[in-house]
Amino acid sequence: MDDPELADITIRSIAVGGDGVGPDADGRIVFVAGALTGERVTGRIHSSQKRHAHADLVEVLHASPDRVVPDCRFARAGCGGCGWAHVELTAQRRAKVAMVVEAVERLGGVTIRVDSGPDLPRRGFRTTVRMPVVSGRAGFHEHRSDAVVPVDECLVAHPLIDDLLAGPRAFPGVDELVIRVGARTGDRMVVADPGAGELDLPSDVLVVGADELAKDRRAWIHERVAGVDFRISARSFFQARPDGAEALVDAVRDAVGGERPDGPLVDLYAGVGLFSATVGAGGPVVAVESSRSAVADARSNLANRSATDAKVVGVPVERWRPSPAVAVVADPPRAGLGRGGVAKVGATGATRLALVSCDAGSLGRDVGLLAADGWVPEWSRLVDMFPDTPHVEVVTSFTR
Template sequence: MPSDVSPTESSESRPQVEVEVGPVAHGGHCVARLDGRVVFVRHALPGERARVQITEGEQDAPFWRGDAVEILEPSPDRVASVWPEAGPGGVGGGELAHVALPAQRRWKAGVVAEQLQRLAHLDLQVEVEGLPGDDERDGLGYRTRIDLVADAEGRAGMHKHRSHDVVALDTMPLATPEVLALAERERVFTRRWRPGTRLELVAPAGGTPPVLLVDDAVWRAGHLDKRPNARRSVVENVSLRGVEHTFKVAADGFWQVHRAAPLVLGEAVLDAVGDVQGGRVVDLYSGAGLFSLPLAHAVGDGGHVVAIEGDPRAVKDARRNAHGAPQVELHHGPVERVLARGEHAARGGADVVVLDPPRTGAGRAVVERVAALGPRSVVYVACDPAALARDVAYLAEHGYTLSTLRAFDLFPHTHHVEALAVLTR
């Protein structure tokens, strides 16, 4: 995974320190204190005593970052890592692989609750729900999509945490068996690629044919497929309340990576919007139409779904997917700008607004546009607890109160968590 920050020195030139590990914090680490300085510690658990290799931070910096490289007093929630390559000095994307699955969910619940308390001044008990099949698989084998990059020797791997360095891998335990079968068939982990080559492996949960992209080009049977009509999309089937929805999605476009996420989130959104038969629903950041299509069925022939999406590839997919749903009105452009223009069926108001923004959240400007539509409820799907809490606070300024909150463990063995908030006024 690409990094946004790289250490200025190698960790070998930095000290090791012994600390008592404190509470979890947003971002996949715990907080420890050493001589008045905060140390953000990865690969640890609250209450542990650990020897920590400092990885970032100057001597006089107010905080350091570090990896727990030796556990002196382990937590009862510690288990043998299910992905050792994601441990200290290893790849990013598996920072909780040493934590028992129930404890991972408590970890994430604590983060969601803390962000809501700190940013929205709400005191809530949060429970993070596991997805079907995850307990039986110990949280492994759920990703229908993985991204890899070739190291300097051409071996497929992933970036180290907060680094551009690549760690070569032999497998990826979070990937579904179908993704790993594709990797084996195309010798992804054994072939030597050109250094820096980007590889995207996609295998839909419904069993439709997978796709491997190599530097954005289709790869098939050991070679680049240079045909102009080479298939670079996949089909995802999602059955919600007895209705089968079919989505054709660009292989390199956005789709929920957990094999069960489209079903679980789709059902949760339908539960949250309630009875909208004949009503007007606005679906913001609508992507390829994961929520737009079931919402179209929910509003019926007499209703309207206004879907707004900024990514042109996703809009192209959504137009194709919603072809048989005339009540879906699709707009391409930045959400705030499209709402401001008012050239849509909800310009006179909406019954419900559903939004699933990127990790940065919606922000104040979009929240103001949402409130101006006067919906009875806002259904907010969030992949970042801090952004959610901030936007909940913004909505509160317009009279909206958080009435329901659900959280889902869509990304086992990582610190990421998905939440669905319903706000009403």
């Protein structure tokens, strides 16, 4: 090839994170976003180390049978919101299972059974979106770019969100929006950054400025999962779809033995109390969470669960003094549990662990650390929360 930045790459597998990966003509390993297993592609190298490089996809020379034309007009126009809109759905799920199996083997040194979990709907599910706003129009970034593709509908967003984009609606004076809705309660909230100004939105929408939140204004919506109503504040984490949250609750319950553990349950990285208020209901629970707003929500959400003897500890897991438990649920951010988190889990004396991972790489590393600490991984279940993206969410069951 004449252009030294162009490379001819044969894709052998899908790496953690979703890039296609394979050798170029010189045997160097290249990661190409959007390329699929079995494809031959031309990539433009944008970063390079000694033994591997990263490239943007320029041309597909030999296409996989799993490659489809996205059914979203914005994806066809370059919207980077859904990185796998061009991959057939069953092939996406196969690739995610393979990604998890491979990561756990390579990084954790363990072979594990990975089930593909429930088939959650592919359209109209997302109850939280974060959108950059340019010249008053909300949109999504192009892949690896600051450029924004304006949208007036989003096929993956819940209709309660889509309704706020249609028109297209103008968001003057705003740089970024977070729209959150309760699919089962009908609640809607828009957080506008830097401020809400004079936004023209339907009267049911709770409109809040990021400037007001910075001055401690409290604002929340409610969502219902597994029969429990959760208060969710503007800055608190919550799963991005209630049916997916329910599937996670089912998987976590199975992982800790299928029934309410007979003794204290520790819920690490507890958020607003999703697992404490469901899996932990009817018995003693200790929920550990570092975000101030999520701690306040968890206290409110668990106060309503009269049969649950619940304590919410508002500290980072790193600073928490472990208390005895029969089972632990741990749902850490992308970096995973790491050595420190694994030590805290072990210090509870629990014999069952449900680990919820949102990154295949950190899952692999955590499985290795937990196995070295005496935990036996039994199975993993993929909960495909985000179809049309390479994002994985995995629950793994351990015993000790």
